[in-house]
Amino acid sequence: MRKLNILIWHIHGAYLTAITQAEHNWYLPTKPDQSEGYIGRGVDSTMPEYVREVPADEVRNLDLDLILFQTPKNYQTDQFEILSEEQLQLPKIYLEHNTPEPHPTFSRHPVADDPGVSLVHVTHYNRLMWDNGQAPSYVIEHSVAIDPSVRYEGHREEGIVVVNELQRRGRMAGFDLFEEVRQQLPLTVMGMKSAEIGGIGEIHYRHLHRRLAEYRFLFSPMRYSSLPLAVIEAMTIGMPIVALATTELPTVIENNVHGFVSCSPDELVEKMRYLLDNPAEARRMGEQAKKLALSRFGLERFVRDWNRVMEEVVTAPVLSTLRP
Template identity: 35%
Template sequence: MRILLWHVHGSWTTAFVQGRHDYVVPVDAGRGPDGRGRARTWDWPASVVERTAEELSGERFDVVLLQRPHEAGLVERWTGLRPGVDVPAVHLEHNTPGGEVPFTRHPMADQSRIPVVHVTHVNRLLWDTGTARTTVIEHGICDPGHRYTGELPHAAVAMNDPVRRGRAVGADLLPLLAAQAPVDVFGMNVTGVADPGRGIRAHEDLPQDRMHAELARRRLYVHTARWTSLGLSLIEAMQLGVPVVALAMTEVPTAVPPGTGLVTADLELLGQHVRKLVHDPGLAADLGRRGRAHALERFGLERFLADWDAVLEQVAR
């Protein structure tokens, strides 16, 4: 198939484009939100090609993968094709709902032409999609390999835009964690939370492979998100063999079942878990091995791509 999609979520797209299809991503001179083109910090195959808005006017696609409400309008303006009418389309919902949860209406609610695919069961449960067709395809990632050394007795955290997103991603919890161990924060626009005096250091915009290498050197990974969809950084840490401590929010309690990580909503217990793993390298390594085995089975790339192929083939009929 020839699939049109935007580069919205780099880690998710990296897994998706490992499939057997041809993928077209819009690009513009400024590489802005509607024209990022190919990834620069992830490794994408040659089957992903860039096209400007002008070049897209002559293209034809088997499926359009929509990820934001305004993309359907872009498709029609740039190609003359109406998603769900002139070209088959799927809407992928990455996010948990905002607003008055659980009463938040999805932009694709109550229409029958474009199915909605959620990345977690919690997202599907919380979004009000009315009569729209919905399904869930859980995340899958490219196995980064068991790279854990845990040589640095630090806690790693991954979050994007923590200053803007604040409590949603748990930026306010960093001092609590730093009271137990030095904290290294990885992600985009993270310098604003750095506080070397408290032991909080920022590592910004690292290429994916470099970030994986750095995560694997830390004793543990802490997933601090209160209200986001299931973070791919959590799954990546588990597949790297890094032991994880996570808040028991959204999909985490099922994604990290007992014995594969330490999950809690108790902030005092969260700190105790961090301190326990920092001071017990053997326990940390064992927990990391069990977490990796689970993450490979639950979030493997082969299952993810097979699930997507089934949906794409059904939509394209």
């Protein structure tokens, strides 16, 4: 397809790095205060050079083809602050990263009644649980863009959790389960504000995966979320996964093949001990996890899916978007 000029806000750095592997002209709005969505490429970015920063007050001068939202604020506020009247009529996609709140089945999506916006979910579970209304909806499963030279080592006899602000996010992110499990076996956490709860702290994305590769397994304590990118990243480097059997994960992790999933914390602790005591088995499962990650969550498939959806959206008749 032809190269598009796409406006996207910087919301999720890891996902942004992956989606911008699609070779289009990507524009990231910036503001001096670096408020939410306006940090541009970020510090020491690994994104391609065709991902460009543009001051927010100059966005209205861009010749754009597509607007890509990722948060209610992008959709409800930001677009009306920085886009021109002409740009407001352009094709639009809302990329939904999250499971619905406050209720998993009775939450209506913010764009459900807007005929001018197409909706992309990152998992089938997300699309199933959101009330999408009449919005054209798609599913494009995750991928990650990480250094292909990183390999699982697993020499640390310890598990690792990778979650930003685990304590603040509480039971939804499984903070209570993390606290319970780390009293029973070696387990630590990496991510924003993790040092405050005795963890490793935040590590730049460029270096995160080499550090991650040292640990025996990745534990995902998420009770309710989309499919965590940390799981895909760990699988991609050849690491076994231990996780709650919730949301999309039961369709990804097969017990004793890629790791273990269960809704019983006691059973998961037993399986973690097994991996700590059996490094060869951990490596075997990690190799199977990598095969699955490269086939189901590979970048080529991801870019192909995104190009297909973007082409369909930009060539469809444009309907007027709702106004606040």
